[in-house]
Amino acid sequence: MMRTRPLKVALLGCGVVGSEVARIMTTHADDLAQRIGAPLELAGVAVRRPSKVRDGIDPSLVTTDATALVKRGDIDVVVEVIGGIEPARSLITTAFEHGASVVSANKALLAQDGAALHAVAEEHGRDLYYEAAVAGAIPLIRPLRESLAGDKVNRVLGIVNGTTNFILDKMDSTGAGYQEALDEATALGYAEADPTADVEGFDAAAKAAILAGIAFHTRVRLDDVYREGMAEVTSADFASAKNMGCTIKLLAICERAQDGGSVTARVHPAMIPLSHPLASVRGAYNAVFVESDAAGQLMFYGPGAGGSPTASAVLGDLVAVCRNRLNGTTGPGESAYAALTVSPMGDVVTRYHISLDVADKPGVLAQVATVFAEHGVSIDTVRQHGRQDGDGEASLVVVTHRASDASLTGTVEALRKLDTVRGVASIMRVEGE
């Protein structure tokens, strides 16, 4: 049964993602109407630069007054693809207050203010959907929130930032240094002019906060996510990784502690074995592993960004929200009942790969090994190389068994105090084993 009165959609933002949303709404109008049960009508498009020519957008719909658009009162769904905190946050809030449901792709906002926005949505009996905010086109929010609703998720581990994966993949496959790989990513449009949000891990941290919140039914704030960028990763690290049969990826990892009572969320570069499926995720692709009690290990893979993939996710949410609207219902809202403790990084338990520059003399290994033992960090393997330049230095590569981040930090501090340790060349976590 098709309703003839259309559902009205206000589009906030018409850039990379928004223009694709508008395009698909037009080209796939018939299909969308069939799948929703009513046609969609693009009721207004808010932008910053009204005079910019926008293919396929009726100029009379374009406005710079986004607030007036969301206040109209006849809007069924607001699609927010402006990005950033303000004015997006106020616009979404106002949209709920005026009876609209909201679809957003805004990871920064959701990670920072998701709980508050969900509360406003609930207060007004409206939906807030944001599949596109994490890993672009890859269905992840819906599988976590709905498909796995009867299961207990223990871990989410993934590559959720395409820019950094492109850079690391380049470094790995061509031996390029970080800056060279970044320059290529910028030239090809994979990195923005200011790549900070990507390379420093802010973008991935926002996604980790969102994923952890949903996976563990617990509020996880952006500040709860430990974050280390990838700008320090060197060609030497890749060489060490290769020696171990590993590569290096920037990972977002959300974990339930063994005892089940607390969770952690973190973003950092890590070595993973080449045999791990995440190791072969190339270029700007994203992939996320989800481990749960009953389902075991699931993986979701696909394009993590780009106008059209992201628009696919936005449109999927738009169809769902519209169906809910026609049914007079709402989908699952925020689920934070478990309210688990979010533990600090020190509590994370994993393995470590540590490269030390040491004096090339007898007894050094024994000294170093003693420091590890004193901090309760058990060593898996050690490799020791004399330097060819005969400067009296050697390098020592230690790979540990699983230990807490706090123990490892203590170990490294103590190592730095040893006379025979000239420097700690690199510390990298080893994951995915």
Add this chain to the structure above:
Amino acid sequence: MMRTRPLKVALLGCGVVGSEVARIMTTHADDLAQRIGAPLELAGVAVRRPSKVRDGIDPSLVTTDATALVKRGDIDVVVEVIGGIEPARSLITTAFEHGASVVSANKALLAQDGAALHAVAEEHGRDLYYEAAVAGAIPLIRPLRESLAGDKVNRVLGIVNGTTNFILDKMDSTGAGYQEALDEATALGYAEADPTADVEGFDAAAKAAILAGIAFHTRVRLDDVYREGMAEVTSADFASAKNMGCTIKLLAICERAQDGGSVTARVHPAMIPLSHPLASVRGAYNAVFVESDAAGQLMFYGPGAGGSPTASAVLGDLVAVCRNRLNGTTGPGESAYAALTVSPMGDVVTRYHISLDVADKPGVLAQVATVFAEHGVSIDTVRQHGRQDGDGEASLVVVTHRASDASLTGTVEALRKLDTVRGVASIMRVEGE
């Protein structure tokens, strides 16, 4: 807000899957209640052998009268994990008639009678969910039906049967023959005593019918799915595949024709390049690629069977159906509005790898090439080997460009009529390029 009156669940079947569903309902009762908004109550368990001891199941709930259970009238959700066509079909129909919604893992039934069951569900305003029917724990039905609801799916290509993947993986990695690999699969519990449904591709064909129906918003009957089993795959085929940088997988492939107006669905063994992500799907795992206009290429990977993974999918559906029930609504039902033509196998366009036994004399290659040309099948590569045994025979391996299955069939018929062609040793499709 938690409702205190529980939702009543009737479990039909308490075998591999059903016993895990019951177990999780008990062990995760609190979480499930929080996520649904009301507690669940196991109201009855229908089985064949009432006296069998069932861990954790209150014996007073066990009945052999499944019909009476679904007719009780106070059941909110019926979980059907008996399998097979009857009595499952009648029980599900009766359940709808008595006001229950249904969650099923029954691919055979859904592929055969999905449309009719959906109609009964809709008539009574109830839900019919069946995520577990395809690829076990892997979320696939929900992503196709909901996440990609705003997109246009063009292709679904995947490994959807764990038993056959286990066998093919064994043959590939150990050089074992089909029977030997099947025996091992049986010994390890990956294959049933009667492996027909798996090795002949019936199980995969049922899943292909379900996936094609959802992906293309078109009814696809089991009879519409072309099906070829894997019992004919030989070690020699694996050797040929290796020569081409390929391996062999039993694939389910649902495709929209280039012109968009029709679709095909098929199951058969095929060569795929080792570089394709499906090539590295090991053991009994499943993985499915979905290609759509806007999202591009997505992959979903995980355990395709087993009691606990399948139960995870059943429980996810159970939570969704219960939420719908509490909201007085239903989820998306059957969507078959597109009503595309389901074309026969002859219309499928792909590449082929053909091994011929031919007379070892001049002019044979020219003759063979002429036959291909006459049928409009363009040849990509040919390899010719004289036989060591000097019996006057040679073998000719032809790999074609893309051509319709009908043209290829015509070509092979004509080849068989050539005096110089002693036999067609094997024909295998080449996919995933």
